[in-house]
Amino acid sequence: MLWLALHLPQLALDVFPPTPAPDGMPQRPRIVVASHGRGERLALVDPLAASLGLKPDMKLSAALALVNELVIHRRKPQAEADALAQLAGWALRFTPTVAVAPQTLLLEIGGCLRYFGGLAPLRAQVEQGVVAQGYALSAAVAPTPLAAQWLARHGADVTVTAPAELPRALSGLPLAVLALAPAPAQTLRQLGIATLGQLLALPRSGLARRVGPALPLALEQALGHAADPRDGFVPPDRFERCIDLDWPLETLEVFVKLAARLLDALEAFLSGRGLGVQSLYFRFTHEDRPPSGLRVGVGRPTRRAAEWLAVLRERIVHAQLAAPATSVTLVADTLHLLDGLPLTLFGPQGGQGLPELLLARLGARLGPDAVTGVATVPEHRPERASIDAPPGTASAPLPVGPRPGWLLPAPRPLPLRDGEPWHGETLRRLGRAERIESGWWDNDDVARDYYVAQGASGARYWIYQDCRDGDWWLHGCFA
Amino acid sequence: MSPPFPDPSSLQQAMRQGAVWRGDRCAPAAARPSGHPALDVQLPGGGWGLGQVNEVLHRPGQGELALLFPALRRVAEEGRPILLVAPPWAPYAPAWLQAGIALERLVWVRAASAVDALWALEQALAEPGCGAALGWVGPQLDDRHARRLQLAARRGGGLGVLLRHGTAEQAASPFPLRLAVAAHGDGWRVRILKRRGPPLNEPLYLARTAPVASLGEPPPAVVTDLFGAPLAERRVA
Numbered sequence: 018m019l020w021l022a023l024h025l026p027q028l029a030l031d032v033f034p035p036t037p038a039p040d041g042m043p044q045r046p047r048i049v050v051a052s053h054g055r056g057e058r059l060a061l062v063d064p065l066a067a068s069l070g071l072k073p074d075m076k077l078s079a080a081l082a083l084v085n086e087l088v089i090h091r092r093k094p095q096a097e098a099d100a101l102a103q104l105a106g107w108a109l110r111f112t113p114t115v116a117v118a119p120q121t122l123l124l125e126i127g128g129c130l131r132y133f134g135g136l137a138p139l140r141a142q143v144e145q146g147v148v149a150q151g152y153a154l155s156a157a158v159a160p161t162p163l164a165a166q167w168l169a170r171h172g173a174d175v176t177v178t179a180p181a182e183l184p185r186a187l188s189g190l191p192l193a194v195l196a197l198a199p200a201p202a203q204t205l206r207q208l209g210i211a212t213l214g215q216l217l218a219l220p221r222s223g224l225a226r227r228v229g230p231a232l233p234l235a236l237e238q239a240l241g242h243a244a245d246p247r248d249g250f251v252p253p254d255r256f257e258r259c260i261d262l263d264w265p266l267e268t269l270e271v272f273v274k275l276a277a278r279l280l281d282a283l284e285a286f287l288s289g290r291g292l293g294v295q296s297l298y299f300r301f302t303h304e305d306r307p308p309s310g311l312r313v314g315v316g317r318p319t320r321r322a323a324e325w326l327a328v329l330r331e332r333i334v335h336a337q338l339a340a341p342a343t344s345v346t347l348v349a350d351t352l353h354l355l356d357g358l359p360l361t362l363f364g365p366q367g368g369q370g371l372p373e374l375l376l377a378r379l380g381a382r383l384g385p386d387a388v389t390g391v392a393t394v395p396e397h398r399p400e401r402a403s404i405d406a407p408p409g410t411a412s413a414p415l416p417v418g419p420r421p422g423w424l425l426p427a428p429r430p431l432p433l434r435d436g437e438p439w440h441g442e443t444l445r446r447l448g449r450a451e452r453i454e455s456g457w458w459d460n461d462d463v464a465r466d467y468y469v470a471q472g473a474s475g476a477r478y479w480i481y482q483d484c485r486d487g488d489w490w491l492h493g494c495f496a
Numbered sequence: 497m498s499p500p501f502p503d504p505s506s507l508q509q510a511m512r513q514g515a516v517w518r519g520d521r522c523a524p525a526a527a528r529p530s531g532h533p534a535l536d537v538q539l540p541g542g543g544w545g546l547g548q549v550n551e552v553l554h555r556p557g558q559g560e561l562a563l564l565f566p567a568l569r570r571v572a573e574e575g576r577p578i579l580l581v582a583p584p585w586a587p588y589a590p591a592w593l594q595a596g597i598a599l600e601r602l603v604w605v606r607a608a609s610a611v612d613a614l615w616a617l618e619q620a621l622a623e624p625g626c627g628a629a630l631g632w633v634g635p636q637l638d639d640r641h642a643r644r645l646q647l648a649a650r651r652g653g654g655l656g657v658l659l660r661h662g663t664a665e666q667a668a669s670p671f672p673l674r675l676a677v678a679a680h681g682d683g684w685r686v687r688i689l690k691r692r693g694p695p696l697n698e699p700l701y702l703a704r705t706a707p708v709a710s711l712g713e714p715p716p717a718v719v720t721d722l723f724g725a726p727l728a729e730r731r732v733a
Binding site for chain 2: 371372375376378379382383384386387388389390391392393399402403404405406408409410411412413414415417419420421422423424425426474475476477478493494495496
């Protein structure tokens, strides 16, 4: 077992997307505050704020006394948990075993080193991915999850691969990495213990009597002497991501830019799990109206943000916002298995099958019913023998006589001239009649004699005479 | 000393390879055989041009589909899709199957407006995976739209056919091929109004290659065609 710990020291700050400073104004220091008793204390400060003398645990009033131009965020524990879960879902692309610890992700990488070409390439991929998503990161590798977690939290970029090296690697760490409760921390401080090395040297039974059994057990687990089972992260089976807007969203063109961010996140979520989606829902909240929504679908599950964006662009051509929106939420709740299904070898240029993306774009703009295939139905009545079907539906030929390529939506009555049916020209019947008499069982029975007829111009028509009243009708064109 | 004239054999060789285009022949082009040998001879490249829009002027219902069916059948057999954009009527499934076109390759795109139809046709023409795109537009098509269609077809490289009601025979268009099709007797009369090559003043008369009744088994009654000959015999002939 080999564990890669990804510690996110700035997670509380990173969940707030940075707002660019107005033109000409210097960047303002950002801090995160949390309630602490009656007042508020700083939970985290960014490097700029730290350089101005602000420190975590400082009172907010003291911080404002030092620096008056501050961007202050209230700490959002739920957003941090969501961000960690989203990262965990993303990390599943590297290894099936991802555990979530406070502020830290633990990836079991012993089994996938070979696939990624060794430890260094794997770490580079993982760490670049995390940084690209906008999170500060410190990472460490150790044979046990706790040791990796402590090393990463300390910020020491250490790689330990053999369990025998663990005591030496851990001995230099300060006790702060253990994140102890105040009481045991106080006891250890009174004993004059400042590093893990000093703690490891103490007999475990005496330590258990003084600070409780949890700490000695954790030490044994960190050294690999005691079992440390971890529950793997189970990703949610739906995707929902919200962007709250500082200013109301007026037009769908701006919405497309926001959607691109949401779709990128969706792609990261789906590709970690080998899934795709076929239908997405965007929910807009408005200030004084109930929420409205926009549904987008494609013919085949996909997860590629670029494809979704292309479809979305066409979808919004004929749509508009009900009212200015204050937030946009992307919901994908029916996920389809995508990996393991055959993909086209040469991409769409290979020419086999239907160009799904094209059909999706056409359907998004023209309406879902505007793009169909046709299929035959084993039925004698001609108007019922052909129906709309989803594109790509195969059908069997019908054992029938000649049929016209175009069928009129409804038969058109033909007048008679000199006793012959007339359609701009006199129609001459070719050959004998094909009698179709069917449908008595559903009150739509027909009794018709169909003929192929040709006019003087050479055009061929499919006409019939109703056997009951003798009227002539035009039903199709042999184009 | 180099000879004063180039070697005549190398000139003939260059002519044979098609490196020099003579004005009395059709320009070489990527094409898909139309399935009508008499027509293919007259078309540049020997068939419907690929990567371009082929313009067919017609009156709907006068044989335009039967003219295209052989090429479309070939497209479907290659497993490539055929898109019909805004056809005048519903494609009738049994008939298209009788023409040998597998219906799983056929996509029918309806458009509520002429603008939507042009947009859909442009998208279909520009799609490399699309084997054939057939679009029906009205007689009026402004030059800007026509140019966009031609550019899209060049991007996509498939078979593009624009079927227009046969009015604007003399109007300028950026499309390199323009035919006028009309039913005539037991076949069609095709006039090539414009092609990359010398003008053709004589109309072509094509006969229907496939019999009207293409059944798995002969029809129960003897069906005669316009000239009174039984169709079954014609098929054998």
